[in-house]
Amino acid sequence: MKKLILLVLFLSVSLQVSDFHKQTRKSKETLLSEIFTDAIHLGIGTEKLWSATSADNWGFVRQSATWARGNSGIIDNLILGLKNAGYFNNPGQARTDVLTNVNLSGIGSSTLTIKINTPTTGVSSTAYANTKDFNHFFEIKKTGASQPSLQLFFDDPNTTLGNDGALIYYRLVDFGNPQFANVGDVITESYTGNESVYGTKFQTYTWRNGPENSSWISKHGRVVLTEVDSGRQLCFRSVVRLSFTKLKEINPSNSANLENLKTICNARQGTGTSDNIYYTLAYMQKFDSPFQTTAKASFSMNATRPETICNLLVSSVPSAKLSYGIFNINGYVTDQLDASQVPADYPSPTVGGSDFMSVDEAFNRTFVAKDDLITNQNALGPVKQYEDTSKAYLDVFDGADQNLNFK
Structure with missing residues (x-):
């Protein structure tokens, strides 16, 4: 099969918070403008997704850890900004501030709404059933806009564990970076809370209505991360929907190759003339340097999760096998490994532990629906709502927001 070059979205977020205590002579509006301008610095880029047996097969692995840390960081740094501005100096004191015409670099004139110890009730999300009540709230809305640019709900300024966690929504197009100019109305939701089985932190990132262009290649997608192995490993699972x-x-020079792949995949998986293809990725990464990572990935046109691209036969199409791929601090090492070929000091493809999954187990718990029971995963129980990465779940976003909206 000829080399195919696709692009995949990654979202990286770099954040920095100003020193509030050195600015005591400035007005509240000026202080908050500087704090939150520094706390929200968002960047977007592209990576190749698949091109026969090379590091390009695994662009999302190389970037997703940074992407995830950045999304987590935006919550942490916005809360830190509020703490630095003195909003939690009097624990338990209720406070509501609405600050107008605050100039945020890149966003422009905005209204900031800050509610401390003033609960926001009945908040829905894609990541949990029913609703939750959050103690604190922060919102940025561009002056004159009909909807916010960012909303943050959280329970405790010191931790997202042992409570209702933290929930954030944002529209990248509002943040003024030229790289966001063509991302359209895509809204990203991120929720952080307690993992009910392992008792550790989990995060979800879910988006809908991506423009499917070179700035944001996917239509819909979800990423699920869990800290496991007593904080020694990150478990990453994701599914994104792409369109041929x-x-x-995006890639007119590869149009013929892409059309050929579409024809072969539809024929192999019995999906007629379907245009959508789903990229499934799972990996385990050690937190300690050199950050050894073992990954497994595939593509599918239907609701199944094949071991190879579109379940193509490796005997006929050797490049249809991506897994396993391994990575370290320097990035891509190699791929197309059998389980026995993965070095022993890397996360195991097949052997998990009492509080973490193997790569195979993580992969088997990806591209699955809420309440599914996964073979040999009785201890983990049914698939939870935040883990739902099924084809059906992503496809519903075509006609419904499924609670992925500003509140």
Whole structure:
């Protein structure tokens, strides 16, 4: 099979918080403008997704850890900004501030709404059933806009564990970076809370209505991360939906190859003339340097999760096998490994532990629906709502927001 070049979205977020205590002579509005301008510095880029047996197969692995840390960081740094501005100096004191015409670099004139110890009730999300009540709230809305640019709900300024966690929504197009100019109305939701089985932190990142262009290649997607192995490993799982039609528009020089892959995949998986393809990725990464990572990935046109791209036969198409791939601090090492070929000091493809999954187990718990029971995963119980990465779940976003909206 000829080399195919696709692009995949990654979102990286770099954040920095000003020293509030050195600015005591400035007005509250000026202080908050500087704090939150520094706390929200968002960047977006592109990576190749698949091109036969090379580091390009695994662009999302190389970037997703940074992407995830950045999304977590935006919550941490916004809360830290509020703490630095003195909003939690009097624990238990209720406070509501609405600050107008605050100039945020890149966003412009905005209204900031800050509610401390003033509960926001009945907040829905894609990541949990029913609703939750949050003690604190922060919102940025551009002056004159009909909807916010960012909303943050959280329970405790010191931790997202042992409470209702933290929930954030944002529209990248509002943040003024030229790289966001073509991302359209895509909204990203991130929720952080307690993992009910392992008792550790989990995070979800879910988006809908991506423009499917070179700035944001996917239509819909979800990433699920869990800190496991007593904080020694990160478990990463994701599914994104791509379109062959849009991929050909992005990569016209590869249009014929993409059309050929579409035809082969539809024939192999019995999906007629379907245009959508789903990229499934799972990996385990050690937190300690050199950050050894073992990953497994595939593509599918239907609701199944094949071991190879579109379940193509490796005997006929050797490059259809991606897994396993291994990585370290320097990035891509190699791929197309059998389980026995993965070095012993890397996360195991097949052997998990009492509080963490193997790569195979993580992969088997990806591209699955809420309440599914996964073979040999009785201890983990049914798939939870925040883990739902099924084809059906992503496809519903075509006609419904599924609570992925500003509140």
